[in-house]
Amino acid sequence: MCRAFRPASPNACRHRARSTPTKERIEREEIAVSKPTDSGPGRRTMLRAAVAVPAVGAATSLLGTEAAGATAAAPASRGHRFDAESPRFALAVLPDTQYLFDADSADPQPLRATFHYLASERAEANIAFMTHLGDVTEHGTEEEIHLAADTFRTIHGKVPYSVLAGNHDISSGTDDQRGDTAYLRAFGPGRFAGMPTFGGASPDGYNSYHVLRAAGRDWLVLALDWRASDKGLAWAQGVLDEHPTLPVVLTTHDIAWAEDSGEAHLSDNGQRLWDRIIRGNDQIFLALGGHYWPPGRTVLTNDAGRDVHVHITNYQDRYYGGGGMIRLYAFDTVRNVVDVQTFSPWFLGKAAQDRTPLEAETVELTGQADRFTLDIDFASRFEGFAPVTPPKPRPAQRVMPRGTVAYWRFDPAGLPAAGRPGAALPAGTVARDLTGNGNDLAVSLLHDSAADVLTWSADHHTQQPAHASLRFGGGKNPDRGAILTTRATAPLNSLKFRAGFTIETFVKLPDPFEGDHAWMGILSWEGRNGDAGKTTGWSTEEPTCSLNVTPERFLQFVLYPDVQDADPTTWSHAIPVGRWTHIAVVNDGRRTIMYVDGSRIARNPSQPATGIETLGKPFVVGGTQFAEAFGQGFYGWIGDTRIVDRALAPADFMLPGE
Template identity: 65%
Template sequence: MPDSRQLARRSLLRAAAVTPAVAASSALWPGFSAPAAQAAEASGPVDPRDPRFTLAVMPDTQYLFDEGGSDPGPVREALMHLMRRRREDNIVFLAHLGDVTEHGTEAEMRAADEVFRSIDGRLPYSMLAGNHDVPGNSDDQRGATPYLRTFGPDRFRRMPTYGGSSPDGYHSFHVLTGGGRQWLLLALDWRASERGIAWAQGVLDSHPTLPTILTTHEVVAADDAGQASLSGYGDLLWNRLIRGNDQIFLALNGHYWPCGRTTLTNDAGHPVHLHITNYQDRYYGGAGMVRYYRFDLARGVIDVETFSPWLRGLPADRREPLQAEHAELSGDVERFTVEIDFEQRFAAFAPPVVPPPRPPSAVLVPGTVAYWRFDAAGSTPGPDGSPVAPGTVARDLTGHGNDLRAELLHQSAPEVLTWSAEHHRAQPAHASLRFDGGKGPDRGAVLRTGPGAPINGMAFLEGYTIETFIKLPEPFTGDHAFMGILSWEGRAGDAGKTSGWSPEEPTCSLNLSGERFLQFVVYPKHTDADPTSWSHALPTGRWTHVAVVNDGRRTIVYVDGSPIARNASEESRGIATLGKPFVIGATQFALSYGHGFYGWVGDTRVVARALRPEQFLRA
C-alpha cells in the first residue's frame, strides 16, 4: 500500500481441461468435471456440488509481517478459523491480495512462510506480490526476490487447484470447483508487463468456458464514500485485459484505502464488479481481517461479509472498544450483496448444457401408476404455441390405461391450452402445456382420465408420490386465487367426509392460493379428516418441481427437492377416491369447475409408494 396475511385453510380455500458437464445441484455448465468433483466430495471437507460456497479473501497483511514490529498472530488465527470453518462454510479457496509483508525481506518472508505453512495441503490458496513484497518500481520481469523464493511456483505445485504460473513465476492461476462447476482464478503480480498480460490472455484463451475472478494488488481506488474508480494502472488492466474478456466478472484488489466498489460494463455489455478491500489503516494493522464472498447460485447472489477472526474470537465482555469496533465490519462496502444471474451472465461463453430428453423407460420406477408427458413420446404435439385441440390424448406411458383427454371449460377459446417447447431443465421431456385459465369470465382447460381409468378409484393405502413440473408466468397478472393444478373429481361429502372445510370440495387436490402458496389437501381413506399442507410463495417466471409424498402415515410436500415447513401433522393414510376422473389443469367445487390453471405444466407422474428425493423426476 502507498503510504401478510395469516393463512388458515378455511379462510383461504375460497379466497483447466474442460470436461463434459453433468447434472449438478443448481444448474449444468461446461467445465465441471464430475469424477474429480465426486472424489473431492468423498474425501475432502467441502461439497463441490453445493450451490452455496465461499471464496475467502485476505488483503494486505504487511503491518503484521514487519521486522520492525511484527505480530503474525492475527493472521495465524484467521487461517486457523478458515480451517475450522471450512466444511461448515464450504470454503473452497483463499485468495491473498498482496503486500504480504512490509519490506519484502528474507526475515519477513520467513515469518510469513511459517504462518502460511499451517494451511499447506489443507486449504488451497493463492498469493500475489504487492509493491511492499518486491521493488515497487519493478514489474514481473524483475527476477529473483525473497518473495518469489517463498511464494513462487514451487509452493503451489501440489495444490489440487493449481493450474500453472507465468515463466517469470509472479503470476499464477487456479481452477476452483464450487456450486457444481469450475471457476478460474487469476492471481496477477503488482505490475504486469506486456509478457505478463500476454500470459494472462493465454490462460483465458485456454479456459474459454470458465467464469473468471481476477485478483491483483491494484485495480481500483475509492473515495471516502466508498465509490471506487480505476487507478492509472487499473485503467491499463481494464483496457488491456478485463474489458475485452467477458469471462472476467469479478476483480478484487487491495493496496489503497478506504474500501470501495464499483461496477463497470465490459465490451460485451455485461457488468464487471470491481472491489477494493484493505484494512491496514485500521486497528492493529487490519487485525487479520478476512472477507467472505459467499456464492449462492440458487439465489443468484454473492453475499459479502468482513470480519476479524482474531478479534471475534475474544470474549465479547473482554473486548476493548477498538477491538469490539473491528471484530465485524458492517458498512456499505464491508457487508453487502452482489446480485448476479449466473446463468445469464455466463451464457455467452458458457451456455448451460441441457441434458437430452430421457425416454419414458428411464423414469418408470417400480410402482408407477401413471406417467404423462407432452412430447412425441406421450402425445402428438403441434407446433410451439399452437392450440391443443379438444379431444387430444396424452397417453399414460405406463400402459395402465390412465390416458388423459383435453377438454375446454365454459366455452373457452382454443387458445387457453397450447403446446409449448418450454420445460424444466431436469424434466425428462422437453415439452409442456401452456394453460391460460382465469376468472371473470371463468375460463380454462383440463386433461381428464376416462371413466374406466384405474387411477380414478385407487386408494393408495401403502403410500403415494404425486409429482409435476409447473411454471407461473412473469408477470403474474389477474386473479388466480385457488386455481387447481391437479385433482380427483368428486365431493368429499359423497366419500362420507364431514370434518373438512366443505363437503363440496374434492377428496384430493393440489392448488395455488392468491399468495401463490401451494395448497395440498387430502381426505384420507382411513379417517374423517382433511390434512392440508402449505408451501411458501412460489416464484414466477421460473420452473418449479413439486412432489407430494405419503408413506402411509404422513404426507410431506417438496418444492424443488426440499421439504416445505407447513406440512400437515395429522396422520394420513390413502386417498378417499370415488372412482371419478383424475384431472390436470383445474379443481372442482360442488362438482363444477370454476377457472383453470394459469401457467405451464410439464411431466406428471403418480407412483403408488413413497419415493425419496433422489428418485424424483428432477433427479
C-alpha cells in the same frame, strides 16, 4: 498502500507513514503510484462459526487462545475437510499486511490468528481458497520477507492460497521482469509447487494461477504482479486461452481506487489491465485489488456486455494495521449470490469483555463497501464461455417405476397433436397415458372459453423428462379455462390407493401473475365427498382429492381418505412466479407428505390418511370442482404428471436428469 483522494490524479495518494519519511522514501512512494508505464447478512455462517468454536479459558473461541499467545489445535470435529461439490463455498481475501511486517516493529500474531481461523473453519465455512492481494511486507527486506514466509507456514498445507507482489515487497519502479528478489525466493513458484491447486507461474515467477474445484466445477484464480509487463500479460492471456471454460477471479495489487462513498474507479494500472486482459476475456467476472484505501467497489461492462465486479480491499489504515482483517466471499450457486463480509479473526477471538475499544470497533466492518451481497446468476453470467448443457429428454419407459398407474407428458410421444409453440389445442385433443393402462386425457373447454385458452408450449422444467408443457389461460370474472379429464370408464377413476400413492407434477406460474386466480385447481378427482359419506371436512361439496393454489400462492392438497372420515390438508410455502416448480404428494398408507422441488415442506398433517375416496369419476388436470361444477381453470403451465400406487422416496421422483 495508499488512500485514494481526488485533488490530482486517481493514482495520487496520501502515504500513512509511521514516522516522518525521508526524501528517498517519498520518491519511492511517488514512483510507486505515478508510473504505471514503468511496465505496469444477519450474521452469516463464517462469522457464526468463529464464535462457535469451543472456548479455552476466558476466550470465546479458538482464536482467543491464539490472541493470548497460545497455539491451540483445531477441535477434532473440524479438521480441514472441504466439500468441492457443495453448491456453497467461500473465497478468503487477505489484503495488505505490510504493517504487521515492518522492520523491528513487526507483529505476525494477528496474521497467525487469521490463518488458524481459516484452517480450523475450513470445513464449517467450506473455504476453498485464500488469496493475498500484495504488500505482504513494508520494505521487502530479507528479514521482513523471512518472517512473513514463516508466518504463512501456519496455513500451508491446510488451505490452498496464492500470494502476489505489491510495491512494498519489491523495488516499486520495476515490473515482473525485475529478476531475483527476497520476495521471489520466499513466495515464488517453489512455494506453491506442491499445492494441488497450483497450475503454474510465468517464466519470471511473479505471476501465477491456481485451479480450484468448488460447487461442482473448476474455477481459476489469476494472481498478477503489481506491475505485469507485456510478457506477463501475454502469459496471462495464454493461461486464459488454455482454460477457456473456467470462470476467473483476477487478483492484483493495484486495480482501482475509491472515493469516501465507496464508489470505485479504475487506477491507471487498472485501466491498462482492463484494456489488455479483462474486458476482452468474458471469463473474468471478479477482479480484486488492494493498495488504496478506503475500500470500494464498482461494476463494469466487458466487451461481451456482461458484468465485471471490481473491488478494492485494504484495511492497513485501520487499528493495528487491520489486525489481519480478512474478507470472505461466500458463493451460493443455488441462490445465485455472493455474500461478502469483513472481519478480524484476531479481534473476534477475544472475549467481548476483554476487547479494547479499538478492537471492539474493528472486529467486524459493516459499511456498504465491507459487507454486501452480489447478485450473480452464475449460469447466465458464464453462458458465453461455459454454457450449461441441459439434460436431454428421458424416454417414458425410464420414468415409469414399478406401480406407475398413469403417466402423461406433452411432447409428441404423449400428445400427438403437439405442434408449434402457442398452437391452440381444441376440445377433444387427447393426451395419451403412456403406461398403457388406458387413462388417456381429453381436452374440454370450460364455459365459453376460446380454443386458445389451452396451448402447446416448449417451456419446461430443466429436469423434467419431457421438454414440453401445456399453457393454461384460466381465470375468473368471467370464469374461463380448459381441463383434461379421463374418460368415464378409465381405471384411474376408481383406484383407492390404500397401500399408498405418489402424485407428481411440474407447474409454473406466470410472471407477472396477473388477475384473480385464488383457489385455482392444478389436478383433482371429480365428485362430492359428501356422496361418499364424509362429514368432517370444510364442505361436503368438495371433491375427494385436489391440489390447488391459494390466494397467497400456497399449495393446498386436500384429501378425503378411503378409510377415515377426515380431510387431512397439506399446505406449502408460497411458490414462486416465473419459475418451474416440481410438486410431489406422497402417501405411505398412513399419512401424507408434500415435497416441493424435492424438499419436504413443514405443514404436513399428522392425521391418518389411508387411500383416496375416489367415486368412479374422472381424474382432472387443470381444474377443481365444487358442487360438481367447474369455475375457473388453471393459470400457468403444467408439465409431466405421474401417479404411482406406492410411496416413492425423493430419489425416485421425476426430478433427477440423466
